[in-house]
Amino acid sequence: MKKNLHEELLQLIEAEPTNESVLDLLCQIDDNIQKIIESRFQGKRSERLEEKINGSIFKAFKDNETGYSINNYLDIIINRVEKILGNSEKNISEILSELGIFALHHSQTLLIANENKNKGVIKGSGEGYVESYNNDKLKSLLEILNGLGIYGDDIICHIGGVEKNMMRKYGYIYIQIPQLNRSVLISDGSGENTFVIKGLPKDAYFFQSTKIDIFNDFEVDSIPYTKRWGELILEKLQEDFIPKIKMKEKISMFTTSELLNIFQNDKRYHPDILMKSSAKNLKQINIGGYNLTQIARLFHIKGAENILGEVRPENKKLHLAYLLKSIFGVGYESIMEVINLSQSQEKAPKEASGWKVKSQQLGYFPEVLLSKTQAELKLCRVCGFTLSEIAGELKVADTYGIKG
Structure with a gap:
């Protein structure tokens, strides 16, 4: 077991505890533990084996020599998520960001009141994501999704405001889950049901629709917050569970304009940051279930596979620059410097x-x-x-x- 693997995992848990990369590192550590077990105990196993060797496995790289088991890491992850979700000083936007979940903010209200049906799009006060949440439902939903192998970087959240004349104190959060072909409308407001929708409706639909409308237009399950809430949510989410979705099906779930919105509103995807990112960090980028190469294909970038492929670093950066140019335009020096250099080199003499x-x-x-x-x-x-x-x-x- 290498010290940097242990430290990398702890740093990632602190930064983005719901990121799928946390699971990848846990699997690596578990593999290393199993190898040490086999080499030291030559296949002899006992029920308390992990307890016996817990400290010795990590002695080489842990200063206090107390050691960490897989259960220790899982406890750290749970505690970190609970700490983030339980922070009453932060709004829902900040909480989701800390969990590595991309969230789009809307001034409009998601699920308007029936009396406002014919008034057009209703602007909310914004209080739906400015006020603090207790996050009980949101926390439980994220735990359920993690259990299905769906992490913070696999979903997209839309946060709406609240109309001043509404009884509802907290706005709804609209969560799209491409891998399950399901969407969830969830609110931590008292007495507000959670809606599990079959399919991935566009967020704009909910700005002009009521709770009655969604039942007329989609297959929807309304789930009250009772003791069976988690059980029923899990049941409805995994009815059409697909472990892997084909590329074309995945790409079709988001329009180019939606992806543009995601990139342009999330500071993690700023051109200057991405152009300096290591190949390892670029591989970890996952938006709505697909990576940079798949996104580049959606934007018809020639040589899209080179962004994450085993090619020369300058080749990776060039194709990444073309993707970012399509998204952000020509106003960034970090993008155009790479493209201009390549164009200059193409004109180089041969003799x-x-x-x-x-x-x-x-x-x-x-x-x-x-x-x-x-x-x-x-x-x-x-x-x-x-x-x-x-x-x-x-x-x-x-x-x-x-x-x-």
Whole structure:
């Protein structure tokens, strides 16, 4: 067991306890524990085996040598989630963000009152997500989803406001769960039922619809908050459970404009952050159940598979830049710098004579280059290439020992 694996898990639990990557790391740790068990005890097992070896397994990397079992990690996850959900100082938006769940905020009310049916879209006060929640239903729902293998980065939440003249104190949260082909309307307001909807209706529908309307337009189960609430929610959610959804089915669940909205409103997906992200972090991005490569295909980005594929780092960044350009436009230097560099390199000459002309156009004559320091030479670029890269193109780097 490596220390960095243990530390990485604790850091991820602190940052995003409902992220699926937490489960991945737990599985890695469990595999390592099993290997240690087999090697130390040569296949002999007992009911109290984990208890006996708990401290010794982690002795090599845990300063206090108390050790962590899988159950210890699970307790930490539960405590972290409960701490976030129980924070009365934070609004629902901040709570969902801490759990790694993307939330879209709407000034309109989700599920309008019957008397406002013909008044058009109703603007709420915003109190639906400004006031504190006790989060009992939301907490229970997230636990149920985790049990089905669905995590914070697999769902999208829409948070609406509350009309001033409504009896309802808290607004509804509309949660889309693509992997289950189900949606949930949930409110922690007293006496408010939870609605499980078959399918993934667009959020705009609920701005002009009442509770009566949704029963007329969709297959809906209304579940009161009783002792059997969790049992009934689980039953209705997993009726059409599909472990994996095909690419085309997944993509069709969200329109391009919806994905644009997600990217442009979540600071985690800011171009400057994504362009600096490691390949590992890019692989962990999951929006509504699909990754960056799948999203790039939706935007018809040529070479989309290269964003997460086993290719050169500069190739990954180029295709990521094209995706972000489609989403955010040309106003970001971090995006355009990569694209402009690639376009410049495409115009690079193939022969030595061509490189000579390009170099001299930039003032890179022999006497000028020979007068530069090593640090200055590393900054020189011709058609976007460093001098060492040009030497490699001309196949003279090894001959003349040109490096860096």
